[in-house]
Amino acid sequence: MTVTTTDTTVVALDGAERRYPTPDGSLAGIADATLTIEPGQFVGVVGASGSGKSTLLNLVTGIDRPTSGRVSVAGRDVTSLDEDELARWRGEHVGVVFQFPQLIPTLTVAENVMLPMDFLGAIPRQDRLANARDLLASVGLADQIDKAPGALSGGQQQRVAVARALANRPALIAADEPTGNLDSHTGEMILQLLKDLTDTGTAVLMVTHERGLSALLDRVVTIADGRIASDA
Amino acid sequence: MTARTALVKGVLRSNAGRTRLMIAAIAVGVGAVGAILGSHTVIERTIEDSYASTQPADATLTLTGDAVAAEAIARDVTGVTQAEARREVTVRMASAEGWQPLTLIAVADFAAWDIGIAFAESGNWPPQDGEIVLERASLQEVDVAVGDSITAQSPGGEAELSVVGLAHDPGRTPAWMTGQVIGLVSPGTLADIGVGGNLTALALRTAPGFDRDTNSDIADATASALTAEGFTVTHVAVPEPGEHPAAGVMGTLLYLLQAFGVVAFVAAVALVSTLVVAEVKRSTGMIAVMKTGGATSGQVARVYVTALAAVATAGLVFGIGGAMAGTWALSSFAFTLLNLDATSMLAAWWVFPVQAAVALVVPLAAVGLPVRRLSRIPVRESIVTGSTAPARAPRRTVVGPRWGRAVSMGGRNAWRQPGRLVLTGVSLGVGAAAVITALNTGAAWDRIVADEFRAQDFDVQARLTEPIPRESLDASAAREGLARLEYWNTAVATVTGPDGQVGDVAAVLSPPADSTSATFPLVDGRQLSADDDHAVVVSQSLADPELSVGDTLTLEGDDATWTVVGVVRQLSGGLDGTVWVSEPLSSMNPSSATVLRVTGEGEDASLAALERVMEGSDASIEIAGTATDAKQSLDDHLYIITGLLLVMSIGLGAVGLLALVEAMSTAVAERRGEIGLMKSAGAQSRAVIRMVVIEALVVVGLALLAGVALATVLTGVVESAVGAIFTGAALPYTWWWPGVALTALVMTAAAAASSIVPAYEAADMPIREALAQA
Incomplete structure (x- = not known):
């Protein structure tokens, strides 16, 4: 398959492969992955455990590097970047939401949201708190900004994680089973939040185990045995 | 292999690097305590044995007339077991350094010498007429070797003497303290130099166990007996029985070693406790696995206690080796200072139980509470807690910290584990206090030397x-x-x-x-x-x-x-x-x-x-x-003082630095998830490094404050002791701020150096792995 991109394509994988060394030889976590995601698309990645879903997400977010092939996000070939360039690129273009909120306990809720802004430094210092407040308001946590993460419920913490992922207005939100540790009601709230983001042009790539999300998702990419089995 | 043995091995092998670090830290703690206490016992025993081996005089009478003729009279006095004529006279000798005082000791027959003896060490013995055997410590004061000749001069004449050998007199104040060259010569040589060949002093030995007052009475009775026979006794000296002439110096040296031994013990306890508690806390996840597999709290505790005992035993073995080497080094330094030879370099038996206590009892005591607490955590809680580090809730939101978010986080992280912060601070602070004290004492000495010569x-x-x-x-x-x-x-x-x-x-x-x-x-x-x-x-x-x-x-x-x-x-x-x-x-x-x-x-x-x-x-x-010569001589003392203190201080500093390395390495290990998150949120390597280094600097800063506080007390103790050793009175309390600044500089550099490895480990940590372990 040949990848076709436009000037606005957010994610483009072209024959990306990631192999891991094992005592019995190298094993492909994902192989020959070719995929594009356009702005405003909500793309779900599904598949059995160990099929390669998270590996795909890690390649897109620069958390892992392909053994071969090409990964381009926001018009930038990720494979050519060193670690620091990658960190800066990620801070600018990609927001990551994990299964667990991964909030830093020594920082307040607002500080956690400001963290990517502080690292990137693109937003003026005096505007960061207002931005964080707006983001937290957008996830329904305007009144929690000075609290410690530990004082929030699991669902609230995950919403803070979403707000943090949005801190620098990235082109792509990559979410790795963001509702996997939440009750169904809170999970639905998070999914709707991600869906709403796509209305602003943000692309969302979400790894999930959940079925029955077709109403929310624009596309579902199915991974089986490390390969993209379908993309519909 | 039983399941428990396998688990113990698993604990030890799960992070071999950390296990090695724990062994090293326990070894350093044991080594520092063992070296200081061991050298104390070796030096104390050697002083006693060496002095006793000279069969020192219990009293010395200075006479006019020939003391040889007085020997028989003295031996008849009740309480006198031996009497021997001798002569000690100071003339001068020409040397490359100019004229120097030369104290000559003569007895009638060196082959039958019995009181206050010296031991032939090299060359010819005994000295014949026209020859001199130098006390070996004199070579520190004059550039002369066996085979050379020296010119001895008195108001009555002068003579060329051949240096034919060296002797060792462990019962005499070391030459560097008196600045005198000491030589053994025959009565005939004294006559050649022009001071007369008579032996004019009578050394007495009394029955063993007599105290000074009794000896004084016997000396007075002897003086009366001699006076009755026509001798004139001009001076009677009665030393404290069994007390070396330089006992004050030696006693204070031992006191210093004791004081540093206590300080080293405290530092070692703090270090070992830090390590052990951190290791157990880090193992929460594994405890969960064990409990899921059906382990009782007692079984969990036994696994950790056994693993710890294995680590402590290894640390003890290496530590005892280090302590023996340290004992040898410190004792050798002291023996050079005191002109003594070791009878044995083996520390007293009780030093070994103390070392074992540092290695085994202290870690087990320190680990008791956390193991007990963690082994009782419910399984679910263990799993959820994982290996993340606890944190106190932040008080308020800080917008765009001036020095950057990473710096701000580093500062906050330092306070996340108050117990570890205290223990690391104590270990490091004790080292800092010791170094500051050493430098203060050097400055005190320097100051009073300068004052003394400025006034003259x-x-x-x-x-x-x-x-x-x-x-x-x-x-x-x-x-x-x-x-x-x-x-x-x-x-x-x-x-x-x-x-x-x-x-x-x-x-x-x-x-x-x-x-x-x-x-x-x-x-x-x-x-x-x-x-x-x-x-x-x-x-x-x-x-x-x-x-x-x-x-x-x-x-x-x-x-x-x-x-x-x-x-x-x-x-x-x-x-x-x-x-x-x-x-x-x-x-x-x-x-x-x-x-x-x-x-x-x-x-x-x-x-x-x-x-x-x-x-x-x-x-x-x-x-x-x-x-200038006189000042130089005093300055030489300064190098000895600061040298000894700095050697001990650096040992303590090493203990503190190990504690810091361990604390930082543990901190990074505990926060792998957070570091992964930071990187996923756009933090570059330098931000992560900065965060870790800042945390280390905060710990060092607090330790420095603690060290300065402790040094205010320790300086007084050590300056008093050093003053008593070398001047007979306490040195004026001196606080040398440049020394504090220097210590702060070294500690800052050490903090940066010790945190740089964990910092780079953190920065290089792949996000995927970091998050997987969160």
């Missing part, structure tokens, strides 16, 4: 072989360009204060009333003035604690009562002390002088001018030295 205005001091009339050299001194020539009288006398004898052989100096070179720094009272009548100023070593301003005293060889008007600090007088008198003693000839102090156009010029002046005199210079 002279180029050269010379002791003459015989008295010369005062003012007899004024005309020739003026011709030779000497601006000032002071005539001093000197004597050596016992000093008796209101509560009894306070000085055995204090130097009594009678300077001219208008002297400009006798003003030592005042500690109390005032200096002598021209209109004083029987007033004295005493050095601090005599005054402390027996004499104070207003007290009266008497001086041997003088019937008058003298009033103390001032106390001064004097380093150059040594431990015996000095008394400055307002007028000559009745035993002194007021119109003559035995010491000259001259000031001219620089020290070398003044010394040369004085030699020329003395060519026209009947007397000659016995010993002459410049003010």
Whole structure:
């Protein structure tokens, strides 16, 4: 398959492969992955455990590097970047939401949201708190900004994680089973939040185990045995 | 292999690097405590054994006449078990360094020498007529080797002596303290030098177990018996039985070692506790796995206690090896200082249980509570808790911290584990306190040496072989360009204060009333003035604690009562002390002088001018030295003091640094998830590094504050002890801020260095792995 991109394509994988060394030889976590995601698309990645879903997400977010092939996000070939360039690129273009909120306990809720802004430094210092407040308001946590993460419920913490992922207005939100540790009601709230983001042009790539999300998702990419089995 | 053994191995192998670090830390703690306590026991035992091996005299009587003839009379006195004639006389010798005092010891037959003996060490023994065997420590004072010749000179003549061998006298104050060259010669050699071949002292040994008072009574009875037979006894000296002449120095050295031993123990306990508690806390996840598999709390605890015991045993084995090496190094240093040879370098038996306690009991005690607590955590909680580090809730939101978010986070992280912060701070703070104390003590010494020589205005001091009339050299001194020539009288006398004898052989100096070179720094009272009548100023070593301003005293060889008007600090007088008198003693000839102090156009010029002046005199210079030489001699003491203190301090500093390395490495391991998150949120490597280094710097900063607080006390203790060793009185409390700054600089550099490895580990940590372990 040949990848076709436009000037606005957010994610483009072209024959990306990631192999891991094992005592019995190298094993492909994902192989020959070719995929594009356009702005405003909500793309779900599904598949059995160990099929390669998270590996795909890690390649897109620069958390892992392909053994071969090409990964381009926001018009930038990720494979050519060193670690620091990658960190800066990620801070600018990609927001990551994990299964667990991964909030830093020594920082307040607002500080956690400001963290990517502080690292990137693109937003003026005096505007960061207002931005964080707006983001937290957008996830329904305007009144929690000075609290410690530990004082929030699991669902609230995950919403803070979403707000943090949005801190620098990235082109792509990559979410790795963001509702996997939440009750169904809170999970639905998070999914709707991600869906709403796509209305602003943000692309969302979400790894999930959940079925029955077709109403929310624009596309579902199915991974089986490390390969993209379908993309519909 | 049982499941429990496999689990213990698993605990140890799960992070081999950390296990090795724990072993190293326990070894360093054990080594530091063992080395300091071990050297204490070795030195203490060696001092006792060495001194006893010389069969020291219990009393020495100085006579007029031939003491050989007095031996039989003395042996008949009840309580005297042995009596032996000897002679100890000071002449001068020519050397590359100029004239130096040479103390000669002679006995009738060295082959039958029985009291206060020295041991042949190399070359020929015993010395024949025209030969000299030097006490080995003298070689520190003079550049002479076996096979060379030296010129010994007295007012009565001079002789060329062949240096034929070296001997060791462990019962004598080390040469570097007295500045005297010591040699063993035959009575015939004494006669050749012109001081007469008679032996004029009688050394006595009394029955074992007698105390000083009893020995004193026996010495008095012997003196009476000799007087009855026509001898004149001019001086009786009765030392404390079994006490080395330099016992004060040695005792204080041992005291210092004890003090540092306690400090090292505290530091080691803190270090080991830090390690152990951190290791157990890190294992929460594994505990969950064990409990899921059906392990009871007791079984979980036993796994960790067994693993810890294995680590502690390994640390103990390595630590004992290090302690033995450290004991050898510290003891060797002390023996060089004290001119002693070790009888054995093996520490006392009780040092080993103490080391075992540091290695085994302390970690097990420290681990008890956390293991008990963690082993009782419910399974679900263990799983959820994972290996993340606890944190206190932040108090408020800080927007765009001025130094960056990573710096701000580093600062906050330092406080996340208060217990670990305290233990690391104690380990590091103790090391800092020791280093600051060492530098303060060096500065105190430097300061009082500078004060002493700033107060004295002279180029050269010379002791003459015989008295010369005062003012007899004024005309020739003026011709030779000497601006000032002071005539001093000197004597050596016992000093008796209101509560009894306070000085055995204090130097009594009678300077001219208008002297400009006798003003030592005042500690109390005032200096002598021209209109004083029987007033004295005493050095601090005599005054402390027996004499104070207003007290009266008497001086041997003088019937008058003298009033103390001032106390001064004097380093150059040594431990015996000095008394400055307002007028000559009745035993002194007021119109003559035995010491000259001259000031001219620089020290070398003044010394040369004085030699020329003395060519026209009947007397000659016995010993002459410049003010710089005297200052240099005191500065040499400084290197010894600071050297010893710094060696011990650096050992303690190493313990503290290991604690810091461990704390930082643990902190990074605990926060792998957070670091992964930071990187996923756009943090570059330098931000992560900065965060870790800042955390280390905060810990170091707090430790430095603790160290400074501890050093304020430790400085007082050590400066008092060092002052007592070398001057007989406490050094003035001195706090040297540049030393604190230097310590802070070194600690900051060490913090950066010790955190850099964990910091880079954190920065290089792949996000995927970091998050997987969160």
